[in-house]
Amino acid sequence: MLGAGSWGTALATVIARNGHDAALWARRPDLAEAINRHRENPDYLDGFALPDRITATADLATALDGAKAALLATPSSTLRGMCQAIAPYIPEGIPIALACKGVEKRTGLLLSEVVSEELPGHPVGAVSGPTFARETALDHPTAATVAFPFSYADRLDPGRSPAARMALTLSGSGFRPYVSDDLVGVEVGGAVKNVIAIACGIMSGAGFAENTRAALITRGIDEMKLLATALGGRRETVTGLSGAGDLTLTCSSTTSRNMSLGHQLGQGIPRPNCFDGRPTVVEGEVNAISVTDLARRVGVPMPICETVNAVLHQGADIRQAFSALWARPIEAEPFALDLSFDHPAPQTLQIGGSS
Ligand SMILES: NC(=O)C1=CN([C@@H]2O[C@H](COP(=O)(O)OP(=O)(O)OC[C@H]3O[C@@H](n4cnc5c(N)ncnc54)[C@H](OP(=O)(O)O)[C@@H]3O)[C@@H](O)[C@H]2O)C=CC1
Numbered sequence: 457m458l459g460a461g462s463w464g465t466a467l468a469t470v471i472a473r474n475g476h477d478a479a480l481w482a483r484r485p486d487l488a489e490a491i492n493r494h495r496e497n498p499d500y501l502d503g504f505a506l507p508d509r510i511t512a513t514a515d516l517a518t519a520l521d522g523a524k525a526a527l528l529a530t531p532s533s534t535l536r537g538m539c540q541a542i543a544p545y546i547p548e549g550i551p552i553a554l555a556c557k558g559v560e561k562r563t564g565l566l567l568s569e570v571v572s573e574e575l576p577g578h579p580v581g582a583v584s585g586p587t588f589a590r591e592t593a594l595d596h597p598t599a600a601t602v603a604f605p606f607s608y609a610d611r612l613d614p615g616r617s618p619a620a621r622m623a624l625t626l627s628g629s630g631f632r633p634y635v636s637d638d639l640v641g642v643e644v645g646g647a648v649k650n651v652i653a654i655a656c657g658i659m660s661g662a663g664f665a666e667n668t669r670a671a672l673i674t675r676g677i678d679e680m681k682l683l684a685t686a687l688g689g690r691r692e693t694v695t696g697l698s699g700a701g702d703l704t705l706t707c708s709s710t711t712s713r714n715m716s717l718g719h720q721l722g723q724g725i726p727r728p729n730c731f732d733g734r735p736t737v738v739e740g741e742v743n744a745i746s747v748t749d750l751a752r753r754v755g756v757p758m759p760i761c762e763t764v765n766a767v768l769h770q771g772a773d774i775r776q777a778f779s780a781l782w783a784r785p786i787e788a789e790p791f792a793l794d795l796s797f798d799h800p801a802p803q804t805l806q807i808g809g810s811s
């Protein structure tokens with residue numbers, strides 16, 4: 457497990473609880489030492505006792521020595537650098553699964569494409585779904601999708617495919633994996649849901665309630681579907697755990713860092729003061745840029761993601777931007793150009809003072 461943050465530690469716990477040895481790579485030697493000495497991760501999952509089969513190390517060669525598979529659980533923006541760092545040590549041909557969610561900002565590549573560029577010759581997949589780290593570590597019933605593209609040989613013998621082997625490794629009392637061959641659909645869901653969660657947070661912070669959240673979730677799923685299918689993924693995948701499932705979780709409470717960031721911004725808290733100024737991984741913040749860039753490139757309308765991007769990165773006023781989102785011309789559901797019609801501009805939404 458490469459990354460000893462909250463998610464890497466939780467997934468290593470799932471693996472170790474199932475009777476496998478899990479090497480947990482931490483960037484900081486002091487954290488690796490603290491994990492091994494105290495059998496807990498004081499920085500990311502404090503108060504939770506780690507299984508004995510987890511061994512932390514800050515040395516990549518040690519972490520990857522004899523590994524049967526590698527999982528990457530550092531923020532998406534660090535992925536290419538991580539791949540370059542592990543290249544000399546990763547055993548030939550072992551499966552690599554992404555536990556991080558996003559689209560690379562500079563290139564607009566899906567994270568699996570980044571891994572394949574940097575580490576050719578490995579099956580690359582993802583583990584993704586509605587999975588808050590602490591609940592997963594506590595063995596609360598949790599389900600997620602394990603997606604790898606299936607080769608012809610995998611189809612002849614699905615039980616030996618990388619997806620099946622990874623799913624068997626993760627499958628335990630509380631953790632229930634499903635397998636998929638639609639890696640694109642799974643990755644798009646994971647990247648887009650964080651941006652939509654920021655939108656939900658902004659609206660809830662601005663004083664709106666359940667109708668608004670349900671509308672954003674549902675229309676967010678439509679944005680996911682359009683992007684996933686434009687990139688070669690399947691619509692049905694977006695209705696699964698890695699899409700609608702994760703979107704529902706992430707948009708439901710401020711346990712989500714993405715939802716929480718939006719909520720604070722919606723309340724008028726300036727970005728530098730959010731999370732009391734603590735550096736916090738908020739994938740939807742950087743992915744608002746990468747997702748909207750990618751969507752524009754492939755010609756897919758993603759108005760919610762565009763609005764979040766405009767607010768976070770282009771200095772747009774929250775009230776004006778979200779008013780404009782709600783005042784867009786009437787569209788067909790699901791999106792269909794041939795059902796469009798002319799009509800007068802709708803009234804502008806009054807954001808704020810709406811209790
Ligand atoms: N937390 C969750 O519930 C879930 C998270 N995820 C995804 O997992 C990924 C990681 O998130 P999460 O574990 O929550 O984040 P955390 O903030 O809990 O941990 C981040 C981890 O990444 C490390 N890190 C930060 N910058 C770098 C870098 N430049 N190079 C190498 N390592 C670095 C940190 O090390 P250090 O401590 O030294 O800074 C830390 O170990 C994200 O993509 C997130 O979306 C997916 C599902 C659930």
Ligand SMILES: O=C(CO)COP(=O)(O)O
Binds near residue numbers: 588589653702705739
């Ligand atoms: O991806 C997650 C749950 O599936 C974690 O969400 P946040 O990064 O918003 O906390």
